[in-house]
Amino acid sequence: MRNLTKEYGIVRAVDNVSLDIEPGEFISLLGPSGSGKTTALMMLAGFERTTSGTIHIGEQDVTLVPPFARGIGMVFQSYALFPHMSVYDNISYPLKLRRMSKLEIDERVRRAMDMVKLPPDKFANRLPQQLSGGQRQRVALVRALIYEPHVLLMDEPMGALDKNLREELKLELLSLQERLRLTIVYVTHDQGEALMLSNRAAVMRDGRIEQVANPEALYRRPQTEFVANFLGEANLVPVEQSSEREFTLPDGQVVRSSPDISVDPSQSYLLLLRPEEIEVCAEAEAMLRGRIQSTVYLGSSIRIDVDTPIGVLTVVAKPNQSRRFERNQIVGLRFATGDAVLVPKEARAG
The missing domain is CATH 3.40.50.300 (P-loop containing nucleotide triphosphate hydrolases)
Structure with missing residues (x-):
């Protein structure tokens, strides 16, 4: 074509x-x-x-x-x-x-x-x-x-x-x-x-x-915010560029962009975190602490929405009989901060 x-x-x-x-x-x-x-x-x-x-x-x-x-x-x-x-x-x-x-x-x-x-x-x-x-x-x-x-x-x-x-x-x-x-x-x-x-x-x-x-x-590696959202669930977190490859999250923590991603300094970006890339962990090992808003049992996995200092994050966890997830429970979360995937933030109408 x-x-x-x-x-x-x-x-x-x-x-x-x-x-x-x-x-x-x-x-x-x-x-x-x-x-x-x-x-x-x-x-x-x-x-x-x-x-x-x-x-x-x-x-x-x-x-x-x-x-x-x-x-x-x-x-x-x-x-x-x-x-x-x-x-x-x-x-x-x-x-x-x-x-x-x-x-x-x-x-x-x-x-x-x-x-x-x-x-x-x-x-x-x-x-x-x-x-x-x-x-x-x-x-x-x-x-x-x-x-x-x-x-x-x-x-x-x-x-x-x-x-x-x-x-x-x-x-x-x-x-x-x-x-x-x-x-x-x-x-x-x-x-x-x-x-x-x-x-x-x-x-x-x-x-x-x-x-x-x-x-x-x-x-x-979606190239646009639309593709990131359309291809499965996506947590998109606003970040501020602090150096050539370093970006700051709303809570002050820093992530480094993947070297194969070209970054335009004049563009605003969002950090892409897929739900399966975020791990529920012990609070002592956590990057973030948050309060569970809701859980949905999906058989082979559990979908958890967690309210955190960087926004509400959707997490996918494996069911575990020794650990249950309940509404209002405080949990620890962590994810990789190197080779972060960034997508350009779309301009909103109005």
């Missing part, structure tokens, strides 16, 4: 977006509702015309090429299966349009159904309404892959599925992508989904890309 823009009247849904995607890469377009991610995907697919900018697949400029001629597979959240057709006929439909022989169609369909754990002898003659949600999604996926497209586009494909089924299908999709070396562009608002599946993710906001990076870099 080069300088891709889409306008609806005075609304600019996608604003000058450029993105290179490598062959065999799994990349997610991630963002809240209205960020422009689905509109960008629809332009890639050819279902939306661009206002300006270009789209290339390999060496070919496909900006004005119709969807059916782009060599792209598409999977929708709603599955978009033909309700009056059997599973076999749904999957074979793209091959019939390409006038393949009956023998080749049959071989491809059966091989593809086996690949996604839908044995042909059991499922080939069923109608979509006779399938579970997960089975319908598998049919939609294999129909999009059956003619070996250059790129697979997926728009919130697991949004309608329950949690356990989503986890199962995500693992299957990863396995399939690695086995077939698929190039996948995946749209989601689910941060965990993007972090788990993607080689890289592009975080979008108001029609623009805020940051493109691998999942760990997005989570550990």
